[in-house]
Amino acid sequence: xxxxxxxxxxxxxxxxxxxxxxxxxxxxxxxxxxxxxxxxxxxxxxxxxxxxxxxxxxxxxxxxxxxxxxxxxxxxxxxxxxxx
Amino acid sequence: xxxxxxxxxxxxxxxxxxxxxxxxxxxxxxxxxxxxxxxxxxxxxxxxxxxxxxxxxxxxxxxxxxxxxxxxxxxxxxxxxxxxxxxxxxxxxxxxxxxxxxxxxxxxxxxxxxxxxxxxxxxxxxxxxxxxxxxxxxxxxxxxxxxxxxxxxxxxxxxxxxxxxxxxxxxxxxxxxxxxxx
Numbered sequence: 001x002x003x004x005x006x007x008x009x010x011x012x013x014x015x016x017x018x019x020x021x022x023x024x025x026x027x028x029x030x031x032x033x034x035x036x037x038x039x040x041x042x043x044x045x046x047x048x049x050x051x052x053x054x055x056x057x058x059x060x061x062x063x064x065x066x067x068x069x070x071x072x073x074x075x076x077x078x079x080x081x082x083x084x
Numbered sequence: 085x086x087x088x089x090x091x092x093x094x095x096x097x098x099x100x101x102x103x104x105x106x107x108x109x110x111x112x113x114x115x116x117x118x119x120x121x122x123x124x125x126x127x128x129x130x131x132x133x134x135x136x137x138x139x140x141x142x143x144x145x146x147x148x149x150x151x152x153x154x155x156x157x158x159x160x161x162x163x164x165x166x167x168x169x170x171x172x173x174x175x176x177x178x179x180x181x182x183x184x185x186x187x188x189x190x191x192x193x194x195x196x197x198x199x200x201x202x203x204x205x206x207x208x209x210x211x212x213x214x215x216x217x218x219x220x221x222x223x224x225x226x227x228x229x230x231x232x233x234x235x236x237x238x239x240x241x242x243x244x245x246x247x248x249x250x251x252x253x254x255x256x257x258x259x260x261x262x263x264x265x266x
Contacts, residue, residue, distance in 0.1 A: 025108055037140045039109025041155075042210055042227065050182045060186075066224045075142040 004083070008056070008076040015051045016072075019044055031073040045069065058082050093264050094252065096164045098172075099123040107156045115159035116152040123163040124148055139221040141217070153215050155258070164264050169248075171214030171263040187228040196232060200239075204252040207261035208232055212241030215248045215263035222246055 009031055016026040029038045030056055035045060049069070056079050068078040101119035104111045121132040124145065129147040135153075144150045150163035151172040162172040179202040184193065187206055196205055213227035222244055230243045233252075239250040241263060250263040 032114070034140070034244070037114065042173075043179065043183065043206065045177060045181050046186055046228070048178070050180075050186055066226055066228070069226070 004080050005073075005076045008013075008079045009072050011055060012048070012052065012075050012079075013071050015048055015055060016040070016044075019047055019051070029072070031076075033070050034070050035072070036070075052079065056083070091182055093164060093262065096162055096170075096262070096264065097123045097126040098160065098162045098262075099126065101159045101161075101195050102181055103154060103157050103159060110266050112154045112156065112159060116154050116161065119159045120144075120150060120161035120163070123150060123161040127163040127165050129165075130165070149218070150216075151211070151262075153210075155203065160260065162262055167264050167266055169215045169218035169263075169265040171211040171216070171248075171261075173210035173214070173217065173261045175207045175210075175259045176257050177203070179203045179206050189231065191230050196234060196239075199234070200252060201254065201259065203259045204261065205232060207259045208239050208241060208250045208252050208263075211261035211263040212243075212250050215265050216241070216243055219246060219265060239257070244245050 020026045025039055049060055068074050099119045099122040101115045103115040117134065120134050124132045127148055129145050129148045134142045134144055137143050142152055147172045148163050148165050149167040150161060151170045152159065152161045153172045153174045155174055155176040160172060160174050162170055164170050184202040187209060209227045209230050209232065212230050216222055225243060230241050233240050239252065241248050241250050248263045248265045250261055252259065252261045
C-alpha cells in the first residue's frame with residue numbers, strides 16, 4: 001500500500017490555506033512544527049479539525065491525545081491511523 | 085496604551101496593545117510582550133521580562149502570575165499579583181455552529197448559550213485552560229475538555245477535579261475572558 005501521509009499532509013495544508021489565504025504564513029509552516037507556536041489561533045485550529053472531519057470522513061474522539069493535534073505531520077499520522 | 089485595573093478581580097491589571105502591520109505572528113508576539121511589560125509595571129513588578137518556556141508558554145516573574153492573548157489586531161496581557169495562576173483569552177473570530185458544537189458539550193450549549201455567546205464560551209474555555217495548565221498538575225489535555233457551568237455571576241471551569249472562576253466581557257467585535265486561580 002502506498003504511503004498516504006504525504007497526500008494527507010498536502011490536503012491538510014490546503015485546508016489551512018483555504019482558511020487563512022494563500023499569502024498567509026500557514027503556507028510556509030513546516031510539517032513538523034507546532035501549529036499553535038507557529039501562530040495558528042485556537043479558533044483556526046478547531047476550524048481545521050472540523051474541516052478535516054468533512055475532508056477525510058471521520059470524527060475526532062473526545063479522548064484524542066493533544067500531541068496528535070500538534071502539527072501537520074501529527075494530524076496526518078492520525079488520519080492515516082484512523083483510516084486503517 | 086494604558087494599564088487598567090480590571091473590575092472582574094481586585095488587584096488584576098490589564099493592558100491592551102495594538103498589533104502593527106502586517107499583523108503576522110511576529111507582530112502579534114511583540115504586541116503581547118509590550119502589553120505584558122506594561123501590565124507588570126502597573127502591578128509593581130521590577131522585572132518586566134517574560135521569557136518563553138520550552139513549551140512556548142510565557143514565564144512570569146515570581147509572585148506576578150499573568151497571561152497573554154492576542155488576535156490579529158490586538159494583544160492583551162493580564163497580571164494578578166499573588167495569584168496562583170492566570171489565564172486570559174481574547175477572541176474576535178466568528179464561532180460557527182460546527183465549531184460551537186465541537187467545543188461545547190450538549191449541556192453547555194443548552195444551559196449557557198442563552199446567557200453567553202459561543203465566542204464568549206470559547207474564550208472562557210481557552211482562558212481557563214491557560215490557568216489550569218499553569219497550575220501544572222493536570223497533565224496534558226485539550227481546552228475543550230474543560231467543563232463550564234454557571235455559578236451566580238461567574239462561570240466555573242472544571243477539569244479532573246480542578247476548577248477556576250472565569251469572567252467574560254464582550255465589546256464590539258471582541259470577547260475577553262479572564263480566569264484567576266487563587
